[in-house]
Amino acid sequence: MNWEILGIWIGALLSLSLYSFLYRDNPFYKFAEHLFVGMSAGYWVIYTIENVLKPNWWQRMFPAEGGFQIVWVIPGIFAFFMLARIVPKIAGLSRLALGMIVGAGAGLGMVSVFQTNALAQVEGSIISISAGSAFEMFSSLVLVVGVVSGLVYFFFSKEHTGIIGGTANLGITILMVAFGASFGYTIMARLSLLIGQSQFLMFEWLPTIPRILGIGGGA
Amino acid sequence: MxxxxxxxxxxxxxxxxxxxxxxxxxxxxESAVEEETGGEERPSGPEEVVIAPAHLTNTVRVAALDRVFDLQATDHPNDAGGSVSLAWDFDIKDEVPDSLAVIRRGPSGVEERIATLGGISTRYTDTTVSDGDSYSYWIESLRPDGTPAAVSDEADASSSAQWIHSxxxxxxxxxxxxxxxxxxxxxxxxxxxxxxxREIAGLAAVDDAVGRATEMGKPVLYIPGIMDMDDIQTIASMVILGRVAIKTAEYGSALMVPTARSVVMSVAQEVVKESYLQAGRPDAFNREDIQYLTDDQFGYAAGVDGIMVREKPAAIFMLGTFYAESLILAETGRSVGAIQIAGTAMPSQIPFFVAACDYTLIGEELFAASAYLSRExxxxxxxxxxxxxxxxxxxxxxxxxxxxxxxxxxxxxxxxxxxxxxxxxxx
Known part of the structure; x- marks a missing residue:
């Protein structure tokens, strides 16, 4: 048996099964979907054990040079709390672990989000609008006006009427123009993925059909 | 005001x-080192930063370099300890060093070469020190045969952790x-x-969407994105889920929440359970309706698509962090005729939601949603x-x-x- 051809056929048939969803839900799609979900869930279990639990917890608790680092028992206790959900009597313990995850996520995220989404943007917006060529000056002006009017759009505690309303409308207009450009750019990237998969079907899978049927001298 | x-x-x-x-x-x-290494985290291993001094370029490297001077050793700033920064300069004479050796004498008095650097290196970060111990450093410039050409003066330093990042x-x-x-x-x-x-159109439609699902006898599908609970948008999404769950509990609609992360599933179950209790309908809470599919991005998209076409929800909420699966989900939701309310702070995905959904919460509107819905x-x-x-x-x-x-x-x-x-x- 030619394993390469078998692999190509499995890939092609699963691709076509998934594409069949474009027509309607059908048994082929259901089969491919369940296979995809099941296999990827199984894959992520192993991935998590090998790349998260072992290096970040187990191997730190029992380092290669020997010994036992007792501090790493704490994450183990929280992991136990999470698993306590399956025992109704002690299921409430999982809230401790969940609270720590959400709290730590919010706290750590606040610093990085505030730094990248607020401070860095403000720093980048403090520019001269009289520097460079006429086009560069125009670009700088659009940037400043876009940032300020965009911020005004996201005022929630003021009614969007009068000057605030006009500025907010300008802000959402500039945002929509930016979204339109982003839409076109991303669609082009998606098309390249479609082209890649179509090339696989046309140039790798289709040529194997005559080979299997023993006609046409093969690909 | x-x-x-x-x-x-x-x-x-x-x-x-x-x-x-x-x-x-x-x-x-060391401030220069900090700037060039990012200055945020202590490097995970020994680090060599090769920066040619201002008076050196590739074309003049034939000039001699044989004496390192002005060696300074300092605690690496703004880190969790365990690292010392070294910086030095050169004298130009007749002999070209092939490389530089960084020598360290630890608290036990043992001398060891901890790194061999390129001939024009001017800084090094030693990340193998213990906090509080004093170390002495010096640099030897080496000839091609490995013999020392010159030795710098010694510089002493010890490392410590800083509580405040200056x-x-x-x-x-x-x-x-x-x-x-x-x-x-x-x-x-x-x-x-x-x-x-102020009114946020997408959120004003939440009641209508849940009411529509109730009238049609179809479920409400809530998709909290594909990121974990350490993501701010997922946290915001869970808060909104709580408000939506109160509505579904009050109206008696089924609420389905497929998740891509096991922790998100656990949090969602707790949030929905709490909301059903708050609405006085704990009996209507069904843990099985909040399920984990897979961590895989497109596996999750395929699974949610399957749920959409088979359960035919009347209302779909997509609130959280989304990536390339956003359009796949939004298009499928549209094809089954559901009223769709989406929201994300991912700039590259908002256009797809704008194109395919009835209402879209743009960026910070997602974070304002919980306040808007609860009026707390x-x-x-x-x-x-x-x-x-x-x-x-x-x-x-x-x-x-x-x-x-x-x-x-x-x-x-x-x-x-x-x-x-x-x-x-x-x-």
Whole structure:
């Protein structure tokens, strides 16, 4: 048996099964979907054990040079709390672990989000609008006006009427123009993925059909 | 409004004062190392930074380099300890060193070569030291045969951990000031003052969407994105899920929540359960309706698509962090005729939601949703405080742009623009 051809056929048939969803839900799609979900869930279990639990917890608790680092028992206790959900009597313990995850996520995220989404943007917006060529000056002006009017759009505690309303409308207009450009750019990237998969079907899978049927001298 | 202005003025004053005292770059040589290595985290291993001195280029490297001088060893700043930064300079003479050896004498008195660097290296970070112990360092410039050509003077240093990141003091001050303003507005709201919040179309439609599902006898599908609970958008999504779950409990609609992360599933189950209790319908809560599919991005998209076409939900909420699966989900939702309310702060995915959904929460509207839906004084006060923060940034930007623009013609204002930039610069 030619394993390469078998692999190509499995890939092609699963691709076509998934594409069949474009027509309607059908048994082929259901089969491919369940296979995809099941296999990827199984894959992520192993991935998590090998790349998260072992290096970040187990191997730190029992380092290669020997010994036992007792501090790493704490994450183990929280992991136990999470698993306590399956025992109704002690299921409430999982809230401790969940609270720590959400709290730590919010706290750590606040610093990085505030730094990248607020401070860095403000720093980048403090520019001269009289520097460079006429086009560069125009670009700088659009940037400043876009940032300020965009911020005004996201005022929630003021009614969007009068000057605030006009500025907010300008802000959402500039945002929509930016979204339109982003839409076109991303669609082009998606098309390249479609082209890649179509090339696989046309140039790798289709040529194997005559080979299997023993006609046409093969690909 | 007058109080807002006073608060902002105080904020500006406080930030300006602290920034003027604290954001000047340190003069020590390690500050240069910090800038070039990012200055945020201690490197995970020994690090060599090769920077040619100003007087050296590739074309003149035939000039001799045989004596390292002005070696300075200092504790690596703004880290969790365990590292020492070294910086030095060269003398140019007749002999070209092939490489440089970094020698260290530890607290036990043992001398060891800890690194061999390129001939024009001028700095090195030793990340294998123990905090509190004193180490002596010196650099040997080596000939091609490995014999030392010259030896620098010794420099001593010991490492320690810093509790405060000096490059982030300005951010701390701004965050603290904004937090105080938010707390002020929360307290104001708690005292009963009515706070206005403008209409957000997507959120005004939540009731209609859940009501439509109830009338049609079909479920509501809530998709919380594909990221874990350490993501701010997922956290915001869980808060909104709580409000949506109260509606579905009150209306008696089924609520389905497929998740891509096991922890998100656990949190979602707790949130929905709490909401059903709050609505007085704990009997209607079904844990099985909140299920984990897979961590895989497109596996999850395929699974959710399957749920959409088989369960045919009347209302679909897509609120959280989304990537390339956003359009796949939104298109499928549209094909089954569901009313769709989406929201994300991912700029590259918002256009797809705008194109394929009935309502889209753009960026921060997602974070304002919980306040809008609940009208709780605590959340409304928080929203008002955040608006004050935006006003502060708008003023900062406008002042900075004016200063930078006029500063091109009048130098003193240029330094004002630089100062305003330094207020928000984070190393």
């Amino acid at each position: 007058r109080r807002t202005a006073v608060l902002l003025a105080l904020l500006l004053l406080a930030v300006g004062t602290v920034a003027a005292q604290g954001v000047d770059p340190p003069e020590r040589p 490059g982030r003091v300005a951010m701390l001050i701004i965050l603290a000031a904004l937090s105080l303003i938010i707390i002020y507005y929360i307290e104001t709201a708690k005292r009963g003052k009515k706070l206005y919040i 004084p605590k959340l409304l006060g928080s929203l008002k405080g955040q608006d004050a923060g935006k006003l502060f940034f708008i003023i900062l930007i406008l002042l900075g742009v004016i200063a930078a623009t006029i500063g091109q013609f009048w130098a003193p204002l240029s330094s004002v623009a630089d100062f305003l930039r330094s207020l928000v610069a984070v190393s």
